[in-house]
Amino acid sequence: MIVKIQCLAIFLLLVSLFLSSVVHCIRSHPSSQMALEIAVKAAVGAPHALGDCPFSQRVLLTLEEKKIPHKIHLIDLSNKPQWFLDVNPEGKVPVVKFGDKWVADSDVIVGILEEKYPEPSLVTPPEFASVGSKIFGSFVSFLKSKDANDGTEQALVAELSALDEHLKAHGPYVAGERVTAVDLSLAPKLYHLVVALDHFKKWSIPESLAHVHNYVKLLFARESFEKTKAAKEYVIAGWAPKVNA
Known part of the structure; x- marks a missing residue:
């Protein structure tokens, strides 16, 4: 009986340690909690294909290099959807949603990504x-x-x-x-x-x-x-x- 209790105690301790490590991992890597939303240019004449905006690709490259989960919204710039204009009245791309706020300008976005997701570092000297x-x-x-x-x-x-x-x-x-x-x-x-x-x-x-x-x-x-x-x-x-x- 004592042996069974000891085994159970060890098992519960191992489970506790495992759960603690999972929680720590999630806290250390916020990208694992929720995918970032990013709106980028859709291709000219092909609204369901990724477009040619180099500034949008710059942000996408940063997300990929840092392995940050993200959801892409392709925006037809000749026919911008109303939801996009509601959250981004200037209608520019790229924009990324951080919390409840959509942020424009690739320079600003990349800076925020580096701050929020510092590993791996992409800081240029x-x-x-x-x-x-x-x-x-x-x-x-x-x-x-x-x-x-x-x-x-x-x-x-x-x-x-x-x-x-x-x-x-x-x-x-x-x-x-x-x-x-x-x-x-x-x-x-x-x-x-x-x-x-x-x-x-x-x-x-x-x-x-x-x-x-x-x-x-x-x-x-x-x-x-x-x-x-x-x-x-x-x-x-x-x-x-x-x-x-």
Whole structure:
């Protein structure tokens, strides 16, 4: 009888320890409690497919890299649903629901995600935070340019060359061996650059920029990128009105 009581006591102790560890795990990882809701752009002409917004993909990449459960709402920007406008009157994407509040702006969202879900850390060292920050603007100017001699191509090559030099010294990612937030910001923009310039201008990143080519290859091969990228045809459809304006 005494042996049975002792065995039962040990069993109850083990159960108690197990339940305590489960509770601790849940408290340590709030993402396990509830999926975050995120509203992103739907594809042009295909409202049930993921759209081409690089800022939406940046947030999705962050969620995937941190393995935060999330529920995606695809928003047709040409026919925004009323519930979306009710919670987000400006109608911008991406927006993420934190508690009872929908928060816009990818910079703000990524900052909140890093604070609430610090592991794995995606913090970029401050001295590297602005690396590549002018590439997207230079790409857009060149893409929309109708004048081959206006200097926009040279400006883009200069920005890509600066990135190449940085990666040569600090790569393979912007901050070294580990992917950080700046990489997740650049990845969608470089994807748009590669897809749109190839389609509309038959242009590609110069082969001499070997470190940029390796960087692009690394980023595009990540599982998080494969899961969050828009199909090439939707990237092209998204840029077509701007290029043809």
